[in-house]
Each structure stands twice: as C-alpha cells, then as structure tokens.
Amino acid sequence: MNRPTLSLIAVTAALAAVTGLAMVSAPDEPDAGRETAATRLPVERSSALCPAPSNSELADTTYTSYTPRSTGTPGSGSARLSPAAKESTGSGKAEPVDAKPVLTPRKPGTPVTGEDSGAGTPAWIGAARGDLAPGWTLQQTTTVAAGSGRGVLGVLCSGPDTDFWLPGASTAKNRTDYIHLTNPDDSAAVVDIELYGEDGALESSLGEDIQVQPRASVPVLLSTLTDRPQPDLTAHVTVRSGRVAAALQATDTARGADWLPPAADPAASLVLPGIPKDVTEARLIAFAPGDDADLSVRLASPTGPITPVGNETLHVKAGMTAAVDLGDITKGEAGSLLLTPTRGSSPVVAALQVVRGKGADRETAYIPATPAIGDRATVPDNRAEGTSLSLVAPGASAKVRVTASAGSEGGTPATETYTVRKGATLLVEPPAPKGLKGSYALTVETLSGGPVHAARTLEIPDDGIPMFTVQTFSDDRGTVSVPKTEEDLSVLQE
Numbered sequence: 075m076n077r078p079t080l081s082l083i084a085v086t087a088a089l090a091a092v093t094g095l096a097m098v099s100a101p102d103e104p105d106a107g108r109e110t111a112a113t114r115l116p117v118e119r120s121s122a123l124c125p126a127p128s129n130s131e132l133a134d135t136t137y138t139s140y141t142p143r144s145t146g147t148p149g150s151g152s153a154r155l156s157p158a159a160k161e162s163t164g165s166g167k168a169e170p171v172d173a174k175p176v177l178t179p180r181k182p183g184t185p186v187t188g189e190d191s192g193a194g195t196p197a198w199i200g201a202a203r204g205d206l207a208p209g210w211t212l213q214q215t216t217t218v219a220a221g222s223g224r225g226v227l228g229v230l231c232s233g234p235d236t237d238f239w240l241p242g243a244s245t246a247k248n249r250t251d252y253i254h255l256t257n258p259d260d261s262a263a264v265v266d267i268e269l270y271g272e273d274g275a276l277e278s279s280l281g282e283d284i285q286v287q288p289r290a291s292v293p294v295l296l297s298t299l300t301d302r303p304q305p306d307l308t309a310h311v312t313v314r315s316g317r318v319a320a321a322l323q324a325t326d327t328a329r330g331a332d333w334l335p336p337a338a339d340p341a342a343s344l345v346l347p348g349i350p351k352d353v354t355e356a357r358l359i360a361f362a363p364g365d366d367a368d369l370s371v372r373l374a375s376p377t378g379p380i381t382p383v384g385n386e387t388l389h390v391k392a393g394m395t396a397a398v399d400l401g402d403i404t405k406g407e408a409g410s411l412l413l414t415p416t417r418g419s420s421p422v423v424a425a426l427q428v429v430r431g432k433g434a435d436r437e438t439a440y441i442p443a444t445p446a447i448g449d450r451a452t453v454p455d456n457r458a459e460g461t462s463l464s465l466v467a468p469g470a471s472a473k474v475r476v477t478a479s480a481g482s483e484g485g486t487p488a489t490e491t492y493t494v495r496k497g498a499t500l501l502v503e504p505p506a507p508k509g510l511k512g513s514y515a516l517t518v519e520t521l522s523g524g525p526v527h528a529a530r531t532l533e534i535p536d537d538g539i540p541m542f543t544v545q546t547f548s549d550d551r552g553t554v555s556v557p558k559t560e561e562d563l564s565v566l567q568e
Contacts, residue, residue: 119202122201131192158289197256243334267310268309269300333440342419345446439544462501466526
C-alpha cells in the first residue's frame with residue numbers, strides 16, 4: 075500500500091511548519107508520477123537564548139523583544155523568558171535562579187522592553203509561539219559606566235545550535251574572555267572548546283567534555299583552558315550531545331568590553347559589514363580550518379571597493395589563526411571589509427575588532443563575518459540618537475526596504491527604500507518612527523538585485539568615552555520551505 079510514503083510527506087511538512095528549523099524536501103520517487111513543489115509557511119516556534127550580561131554591579135541592561143508584522147501568521151501567540159540556572163564550569167551542579175521575567179512580549183509590530191541591573195542578572199531562555207514566532211528577535215544591551223568591563227555590550231540573543239566559530243578570542247594579559255554556553259533543553263549538553271593560535275591548536279584537554287546542565291548557563295574563562303597567553307585566538311565550540319547557544323564576552327583593560335557573536339560558517343568569500351567611519355584601530359582575525367588560504371582584502375567604501383595600502387592580501391595557514399592590524403582603515407568614511415580568495419577556494423572564518431577613541435578613552439566592538447540578510451532581518455533597540463545603519467552589496471547593486479517599527483512607548487512606523495551600489499557601503503540614518511517614544515526595531519528586506527549585508531551601530535557616549543556596539547543582521551528565518559503535493563492526502567485508505 076502507498077500509505078507510508080504519503081504519511082511521511084504529510085508528517086515532514088507539518089514538522090517543518092512547527093519547528094522552522096530545517097528546509098524539507100520530498101523524497102525522490104521516480105515512479106510516483108506526480109509533480110511536487112514547495113511553499114513557504116511561517117514558523118510556529120522560535121527560541122532566543124540570552125547570556126548573563128555582566129558581573130559588574132554597575133551594569134544596566136535593557137532587553138528588547140520584537141516580532142515583525144507578517145501576513146499568514148498562524149493566529150494568536152505567546153512568548154516568555156525563563157531564567158537559566160547558574161552553573162560553575164565543571165561543577166556539574168546548576169543552581170536555580172529566582173527571577174521574574176524582564177519582559178513579556180505582546181503582539182507583532184511593537185517592541186517591548188524590560189530592564190535589569192547589577193551583577194546578578196541571569197541568562198535567559200526565551201520561547202515564542204504562534205504569531206509572535208516568525209522573525210522573533212531579542213536584543214540585549216548593557217552599559218557599564220566604569221571598571222574593567224566598561225562599555226556598551228550588545229548582543230542579539232540567538233537560537234541553539236551545535237557548531238560555532240569565534241575568531242577574535244584572546245588569552246592575553248590585558249584580556250578576560252568568557253564563552254557563555256546556554257542549554258535550553260531538558261537534558262544535559264556536552265561541549266568541546268578548541269583553541270587555535272598563530273602556531274595551530276593549543277594542546278589541552280581542559281576544554282573537552284564540558285557539561286552544561288539542563289536549562290542552565292555556564293561561563294567558561296578561556297585563560298583556564300591553556301597556560302600559554304595568546305593575543306589572537308580562534309575558538310571552535312562543538313556540541314557532542316544536545317544543543318547550546320554560544321557567545322564570547324571579551325573585556326580589554328585598555329579598550330573596554332563587548333560581545334563577540336559567532337562568525338558566519340567557513341566560506342571562501344566573506345563580508346564584514348558596518349565599520350564605523352571614525353575607527354582609530356581595526357584588527358582582522360582569520361582562521362582556515364582546512365587548507366591554506368590566500369585572501370584579497372578590500373574595503374567597500376561609499377564610492378566602491380578600495381584596496382588598503384600595505385594590507386592588500388592576507389595569507390592564512392591551515393589550522394592557524396592569522397591577525398593583521400588595519401589601523402584607521404576607513405579614513406573618516408564608513409566601510410565594510412570584503413575578503414575574497416586570490417587563488418583556490420579554501421574556506422575561512424573571520425572577525426574584526428574595531429576601536430573608537432584614543433588613549434584612555436578608547437572603546438571596542440566586534441564585527442564577525444556575516445551572511446547576507448536574505449529576505450528579511452531585524453535588529454531591535456534602536457534609539458532616537460546614536461543609531462546608524464550600514465548596507466553593503468558586494469556582488470551586484472540591490473534595492474532594500476528599511477522599516478522602523480512603532481516605538482516601544484509610542485510612535486508610528488516609517489519606511490524608506492534605498493539602492494545600494496555594487497561594491498559600496500551605504501551609511502544611512504534610518505527613518506525614525508513618527509512621534510517616537512522609547513526605542514524601535516529596524517527591519518531590512520531585500521527587494522531586488524544581489525545579496526545585501528547589513529549592520530547597525532548604536533552609540534551611547536559617556537563622560538567623553540565613545541561607547542558603542544555593532545550588531546550585524548541575519549535572516550530571521552521567519553518562514554520555512556514546506557513541500558506540497560497535488561495528491562489529496564485527506565483520504566488515505568488501507
């Protein structure tokens with residue numbers, strides 16, 4: 075009988091619509107004698123995991139939740155945040171946290187904010203269902219006014235996965251780097267952390283078999299995994315069992331602190347968007363997990379691609395981390411970094427450390443290589459002052475639509491359409507919501523042309539220090555591809 079095959083198609087289609095975690099296609103059946111096609115449906119569940127923001131008593135953290143308005147969403151929905159249990163590295167014990175949710179998302183189209191302060195703010199495990207799920211985005215922004223963790227630390231709370239690359243880590247004496255691992259599931263996760271320096275892998279077994287207890291979060295201090303201080307490292311986080319979210323909090327005693335999110339998967343060509351126009355220092359860190367890689371380094375300026383003098387190319391040896399100082403590469407104009415192979419196509423991962431200010435007033439942020447925005451991408455927690463948007467089209471000119479949502483405390487949405495020239499970075503002051511009160515979300519949609527990469531810079535200066543953070547945009551995965559068949563599956567006979 076044909077029932078098992080038809081049931082499999084129906085089940086996989088339903089599973090994709092519920093989870094939104096994978097693209098599903100019907101199995102090849104040469105003798106089936108029917109045509110199949112795919113349609114896109116909104117996901118019905120999304121997750122977002124936020125790391126513990128800071129161990130400073132001076133930390134003030136704002137959380138912003140936002141779901142874009144969509145058509146064809148599956149009806150009323152809900153979303154909630156639950157505190158993750160706290161766990162010390164290797165302890166095998168997780169202490170429950172008694173904390174009220176910092177916010178409760180309400181409806182698509184309007185941001186919701188919440189606040190917390192001090193060193194006791196936990197990591198959060200978030201889940202959204204129904205019409206709050208498609209494209210749900212959660213931003214965590216922390217300001218620390220003084221101390222070694224001084225700065226604006228911004229990070230988009232991410233979903234769980236099993237493989238993460240973090241080029242730009244360090245165990246130098248001036249750095250304190252923690253990788254935060256958060257497990258959203260009801261069973262323990264087992265994680266390995268490998269570190270690669272300029273001479274290759276750092277030999278150590280201390281990063282193996284790290285246990286992350288159910289619905290718990292654990293910070294791993296990188297300097298405890300090796301006795302060799304390294305200024306430039308690539309951390310590779312792999313999950314043996316279960317799933318986690320991973321993000322690196324980097325604190326520099328001279329340059330402040332920020333989050334380094336995972337970089338895009340290894341690829342031959344990479345784009346690092348949104349370098350602020352007034353950077354005083356920029357450091358490129360790259361790693362080749364397979365073969366040696368030779369890269370052309372270009373800056374996508376407002377007028378087109380420029381080759382930086384003295385840093386035209388970068389050679390990355392297989393299994394080793396390479397780093398190069400690019401100085402004030404933008405020369406007063408906004409830009410994005412384009413890395414392309416000069417020969418072969420060996421995949422690499424990369425990130426930029428960018429610094430604004432000078433001397434004791436320096437402040438740092440990180441820009442990982444990031445994929446194109448795809449159909450739609452969102453970054454919440456944008457403010458009336460200090461927000462700028464960078465758009466870059468590395469392959470072909472493109473047209474995008476930028477929508478500023480309603481404000482979290484009032485205001486109506488605003489929309490603007492932009493054309494991004496091939497090989498150029500377009501820096502814009504985004505359209506502010508009319509009558510804005512509170513903060514707003516920025517949603518970027520690709521309308522036509524080639525792929526577009528984007529980044530948002532948020533500046534919150536304090537006492538003469540140009541504190542800032544940069545978040546890159548990634549496709550919000552608000553829809554999933556589901557196979558459909560012309561056969562009627564409503565009547566299945568034995």
